[in-house]
Amino acid sequence: MLTRELFYTWIAIGLGISALIPGIETRCKRTANGKRYRLTIALLADDNNSNVTQQEGILMKNVVLTGEVGKCFLSPHYLKLKVHDSLGMDKKGWTWIKNGMEQASLSQGTRPGTRPNLIIGPFYTNLAMMLEREGIAYLVTDYKGFDWIDMSRVEDRVKWKTIVEIRPPAQEQNLAVVDLFSVNEWDSAVMVMPGQPRDNQECQDLASQLLNKQVSLIPYSVEARSDNAEAMIKEILRNARLSRQRHIIVCSPRDERDKLIEKVLKEAKLFDMLSKSKQYFIFVDPSSYLQPFAGANQMYRFGLFSARCQLLAFRYIRPSYDGTMQSAMEAASIDAARVTTLGLNRYITDQQETTNSFSDARFIKALKSVSLENGKTGIIHFNATGQREGYTLDLYKHGGEDMYERIAEWSFNGTSPDYRLNQTGIVNDPRKKPQIGIFPELVKVVVVIEDPFVMTKSISMERENREEFEGFTIDLLNHLQSALNFRYEIYVSPNNQYGAIWDGMVGEVKSGNATLAMGAISITSQREAAIDFSLGVLSTGVNILVSMPADHYTIFQFLKPFSLELWMAILGSSVVVSLVYFVLDYTRSEKKFTLKETLWFSVGTLLKRGTDFSPRPISQRVLTAGFGFFVLITVATYTANMAAFLTTKNLGKTITSFESLSENDDISCGTVRNSATMNFLSMGTKPVFKRLWEKIQESDGLVSNSSEGRERVARGNYAFIFDYLINAYSEGADCDIKAVASPILIQEHGIGMAEGAPFKTSINIELLKLKENGVLQGLKKKWWDDKRKCNIDVGNKKKSNVQFGVSHTAGVFILGAFGISCGVAFFLFKKFYLIAKPASRNTDEEDEKEKKQLCNASPGSVSRSSKHSIPTPV
Template sequence: MKSPENILTESALLYDSVKLLATALQDLDQSQSITMPSISCQTESQWQFGSSLMNYMRPITFRGLTGLVDFDQFGHRSSFTLDVMTITDNGLQKIGYWSGSQPSQPLNISEEWRDNYSIMSLANQTLTVTTIINAPYCMLKDSSATKVGNDRFEGYIVDVIDELSKMLGFKYKFKLVDDNAYGVKNESGYWNGLIGEIINGKADIAIVDLTITSKRAEAVDFTLPFMNTGISILFKKPTTKVTTLFSFLSPFSNVVWVYVLAAYVGVSSILFIVGRLSPYEWDNPHPCRQEDFVLENNFSLTNSFFFTIGSLMQQGSDLTPKAMSTRAIAGIWYFFTLIMISSYTANLAAFLTVEKVIYPIESADELSLQSTIEYGCLASGSTKSFFQDSNITTFKRMWNFMKNRDVFMSKNDEGKKRVQKGNYAYLMESASIEYIVERNCNLTQIGGLLDTKGYGIATKKNSRHRNLLSQSILKLQETGRLHMLKEKWWKQKKGGGQCAEDSKKSSSVTALKIDNVGGVFVVLLGGLSLAFFVAICEFMWKSRKSTTGCETMCEEMINDLKFSFACQSKSKPGRKKTYQTNVNNSSNYNSLSQPQIIRAQHFNKIDY
């Protein structure tokens, strides 16, 4: 059997449980004769010796694989000990224990780990906090010249440190970094900026928009991030309105225009076919001339196209459908043009009133493929290290462009000012870009995030402050306090929110796509199908009354269609039938008493 050190916890507990059950059954069997009835899942009857077995299990005590096994009067296991473990760079490590025999007692943490987990370890201590002036994280108050100490500063991280101090009970003292740098490792292996001051012991913690990176994590420890962000592009909005010669086509997308053109051609063609097929569209142009057997149809191919384009342009025409089928086509086409013209007019007004801005770049990839617009980042920070160490082709191309030009800035504020001059893009964290564009309406963020990172509080390596600060940051996140502080300093304080109305006014207008107007095309298609069906019914009804039997109804329809497509003439000859009305002598006896001449009347009837 394996040694207890190599057995899983579940296996050890199972072993001790089976041993306890076997011992209790043995004692029960010796005291009285027990029977084991058959077990069925269909019944809920209890075993008559169950309570006795439980009573025999309570007083049993033995040392098993999980330690001492014994129970209290309620049947709960009482004498056991749990080891408290933590994860270190070398794996799991025991830092204390908890005893089940004394559940009301706190954890017993070893001396070397106690300061890392005791909330009182920071009480009444004064921490030196190093930071950098960078809005909105840390700023000098307007009246800072007349104030001293912490009263000179305000900003997001000032409020965060104040919240942490209230939770952990420590005092703090802000200190501006000497070289105004965040922290970069030079060729000699030394760190400058905030990271350097933590390593050299000039400060206990460092907090600002300090990005957590793998290189920095080798030199210092970081708490959990109090803000998530990523690199993006700050750029100036174009000031000129972009106009094109064919701006009138903007309300509809190219696909919709193709569909409209196809609908125009399709409806015109179907109107021509149905107009030729329906017998009610063929009329005698001279009804008073009975000897004239020529019929005319106004819906020729050219007239059909003219009728639909006239309706589409809301100008109308002198053509009027007579048959029910052609009227159905005209009605559904009128409905189609009503919806499309209304949608076009409404969206055209939006395009004319809303300024459409086209940016010369839309992403980092487009920025890297051009050389007209210069771009850069902070000279000492994680953004520069990101491009310098990246193996992605786009970012390597951008680094090769930046390193040979004077595009690096000593402060983010300098980068913002250069962007405002034009023809320059500044690469910085999106959280800072969000703060800038809230207050500078002529600036905007281009594209999405190039990476994902977080801002954390830097402490010394293996510092006992890190775990306590991380736990407190989690509590601030869970209560929503960090979100409230960000809303305060990004959108309310220092001119925040002044570009909110501007962003609403400059909201982009998009062309209507087929998803927006697809329903009206479906209705048009259904209406055309119905009209075609009505035309066939009209032809069949008329043919039934006028066919001579020499040709079937289908043959007559085919002949008419052949004539329609083969001959573009708007007239065709009709067929004559003579009907003679005879005089019934018996019924008209009285009228015959007078001398009259009764002539047979001939009526011309044209069949189709």
């Protein structure tokens, strides 16, 4: 019994200690030992290793493990598997492939016995067989291998358990072309395709499907990379024109390499076939890249803007007007990375038990459950066997005035061509023609609620979603929408955060959930590495928001115009002048400037009261003139300063700079969590910023958004370091707070978008127009200057008048009361002092004084004596 209690005690102590270990929160809660799973990703490469470097870079950039996934998985280890040199794919069986994979793993630093958790690359049958046996996930990015093909995925109809396919099946894309022929009742066509059987398997499947639908097809094979390719194409087009064949199918599965579509267009232009309105060219490129139609430069190069023929192609990658579209390999690699990331997230989310072993079967299941609405290759969903489903193909025109006009939409779901191919309800605004290939049909804009950029307003629920918001960003978005003609939908970023790589607004754009990220999002190097940004919309910086200090009044505020030293100098000067008067008058027989009279004369002059007599000697008059001038200047100066001091509030000490904030230990500070400002302070190299970051950590100063920071500032003893524009708006809206310090970290607010976004140039041009026309400046005035409720800035703002109160002049009343009290006190003292003297003694002294005056025969004395002795007649 004692042993069991001791055992439980040690467990409790162990749990308590583990709670105090700093790194315990970073441990994986899904494993029994708390350690992270090892993750090995193998990339298939061709002989010359030309693709794997770029593909590895894409994966390393887009496979980012954060949150709980980052705690449970180590950073992926990438292997390079050359299909011929390492695996012997074209000569060996799947047993040799397995051994070759193990040898390549050991040679690239993988621990013995470690096998890949995921293989990414094109489809190889022998490799699929080996991975099926080993239970390893196989993320297929193309239907067939690089150069050598044993059997492409087009011909292979096996339901593999470990395969997850990124590309839409080529057979289904071919079915879209067949449905186009069926719906329009086209019964004949000419097909041009590559000559090598290993390059035209998709084309052979298309030809087979067309023949099954009773389409009379004339197929031609062309060695696209041979010297006589142009001559062969000329002969094919000459025959088509002579036979009046209106429908020409150009099938080029590897057109990025063969350039078959480009060669056909050049020869068709020579035959004047591009000017025939009833001539149809149907292009089939399973990669949906269609290099000759990638951008306006290519269109002008081939003269396609003036083409009157119908240049049609089904695409799952939206065409780009400015030519910035990514290659098919790059798009598939990005989607593979995103599927891998989401699959790992799903793996951890669905894991209920705690185990130290990684389950390949559950990982394959997690990959198949991934759903991505805005992938680079379209909507991504998988069925139980790992094949793409739920995607749509759009039929576009690629020439003439209707360039990039979407004329139909095809979906695999349906039992008939009319149901699968929708040629009705496709709305195209003529004003949008140049932009149809640039913007999605619905532009999703992610924002952060931040005054005054984006603010919510109370409206009826019957209105559209975008009308629920207002602010600078909403007005800017409306201007862009009006100029570029697109429809948009606004939604708030998760947790209302800006984000850095995979979180907040940046994460929404990077994951494809949002088309644009707009608001007070600063352009930083970290964000620029994750997504693209437009030109700067507004310039901003970082400053400090603090609470207004309380007003401080003193009852002796009337003494403030002069310093204590000056008051002492004035008093000393008066005393010195009094002494000089006394000395100058001391030798005279008729002394008027006694010590008492001299002091009273100086005080009277200083208070501009005047005296009962004036000095008569020249020396005293010169001294009086000089002292009077001194008093005049002193009083005038005091009056001027007094007016300023009484009409200006005396504010307590406050923060004025980042240096003063770092040195003030009585006030805490903070900023928004996971913001660009936080990253700047946390990585600051200057001592002042290091100290500020330490203060933020010590005082738990990080807040979730600027509204929370503003509230903490209003409560006092807190300084909020954040965006200058946001702080300026807060200062004008709340009179109890103010923005201080010169802005630092000067940056630009921009519009975030996915890397390589085709509409980036168009947005930049419109932003420049808005700046040149003064629209942006007008919007800034509307949402900052016109919304200001408080005039608290010193300089350009007018000061409000201060009404006098008792607090301004209380000291004067106290001083006056002090004078009255002293006068009454002296009077009472003298009165009671005289009463206390003996009456007889007073009478004897007066009689003696009168006798002396009579003896001296002084006229003045006689006069005074007569007043006492001779009564005044009535």
